[in-house]
Amino acid sequence: MIESTRLTKRYGDTVAVDDLTFTVEPGLVTGFLGPNGAGKSTTLRMILGLNAPTSGTVTVDGVPFTRRPRGLRHVGALLDAQDVHGGRSARAHLAALARGNRIPPSRVDAVLRDVGLTKAAGRRIGGFSLGMKQRLGIAGALLGDPPVLLFDEPLNGLDPEGVLWVRGLFRKLASEGRTVLVSSHMMAEMEHTADRIIVIGRGRLIADASLAEFSARHASRGVTVHTPDPAALEAVLVAEGASVQREGGPAVSVTGLTAARIGDLAHRHRIVLHELAAHTSSLESAFMSLTADSVEYLAGEPR
Numbered sequence: 001m002i003e004s005t006r007l008t009k010r011y012g013d014t015v016a017v018d019d020l021t022f023t024v025e026p027g028l029v030t031g032f033l034g035p036n037g038a039g040k041s042t043t044l045r046m047i048l049g050l051n052a053p054t055s056g057t058v059t060v061d062g063v064p065f066t067r068r069p070r071g072l073r074h075v076g077a078l079l080d081a082q083d084v085h086g087g088r089s090a091r092a093h094l095a096a097l098a099r100g101n102r103i104p105p106s107r108v109d110a111v112l113r114d115v116g117l118t119k120a121a122g123r124r125i126g127g128f129s130l131g132m133k134q135r136l137g138i139a140g141a142l143l144g145d146p147p148v149l150l151f152d153e154p155l156n157g158l159d160p161e162g163v164l165w166v167r168g169l170f171r172k173l174a175s176e177g178r179t180v181l182v183s184s185h186m187m188a189e190m191e192h193t194a195d196r197i198i199v200i201g202r203g204r205l206i207a208d209a210s211l212a213e214f215s216a217r218h219a220s221r222g223v224t225v226h227t228p229d230p231a232a233l234e235a236v237l238v239a240e241g242a243s244v245q246r247e248g249g250p251a252v253s254v255t256g257l258t259a260a261r262i263g264d265l266a267h268r269h270r271i272v273l274h275e276l277a278a279h280t281s282s283l284e285s286a287f288m289s290l291t292a293d294s295v296e297y298l299a300g301e302p303r
């Protein structure tokens, strides 16, 4: 379990992480979401003791990371897949990591196999694609067989097959009872990956909920109806308390009534319907509107 209490990090005038309190539970995949510059990497670095908090605390299973003598065996992390020595082979890189952390050398081939890099194990990392480097970084995180795992933007550069694989891996790690925290700046990535999400913007907590809770709270539900008589339908639905928006032509958007209720009302008032479709706005758009105020650089804004 990771527990962050009023965690704050300032760089001069910039407040990178601002009074952040959250808990990451074992047995779940937790998505750590926020737009660019929200403070995700800074938070992960503080969890790992690489940056010291300005104030507040963060512990891993009750203890600050820096007080763990065998850190990598307790917390495995992928921070920056590009940050590797290109001249080494994948196997040599992992072997050095294992030696430095007193991890049995037999783990090297085991994790290379786990991430699908056995065939590339002898090749120079400098020639690896970003996707292969992500796999290698994930292998490094798994090396110490740790109960807590942190991944910073691990889906970057992976092809669709790689994304599916990594989701399956995170699910498996969580089902083994591990604590799995995965950062991303895209809700669409986390929607099919995480059980819970923690959303931050400008260093502050915006949401902390299960995916289902987040969806119920923030994703708006609506019904699209096509009818040859939109004016008549609008009058009936408004009288029932719905809010109705005419989309032009036969299309009408309705919120505040279920599709079933709209169908019943149309039938009762002898209004012909050609289409009746319930839909939920995407979690991505809910995430974007929640974090709109925290986006550091808007498209078109001079940088």
Ligand SMILES: Nc1ncnc2c1ncn2[C@@H]1O[C@H](COP(=O)(O)OP(=O)(O)OP(=O)(O)O)[C@@H](O)[C@H]1O
Residues within 6 Å of the ligand: 011, 014, 015, 016, 017, 034, 035, 036, 037, 038, 039, 040, 041, 042, 043, 185
């Ligand atoms: N070493 C540093 N010195 C000064 N400012 C920093 C430093 N590290 C981070 N920041 C600032 O802190 C804020 C949070 O940055 P951070 O990298 O943690 O965000 P992030 O959510 O990981 O973003 P991204 O998705 O772009 O990696 C940004 O405004 C960033 O410019």
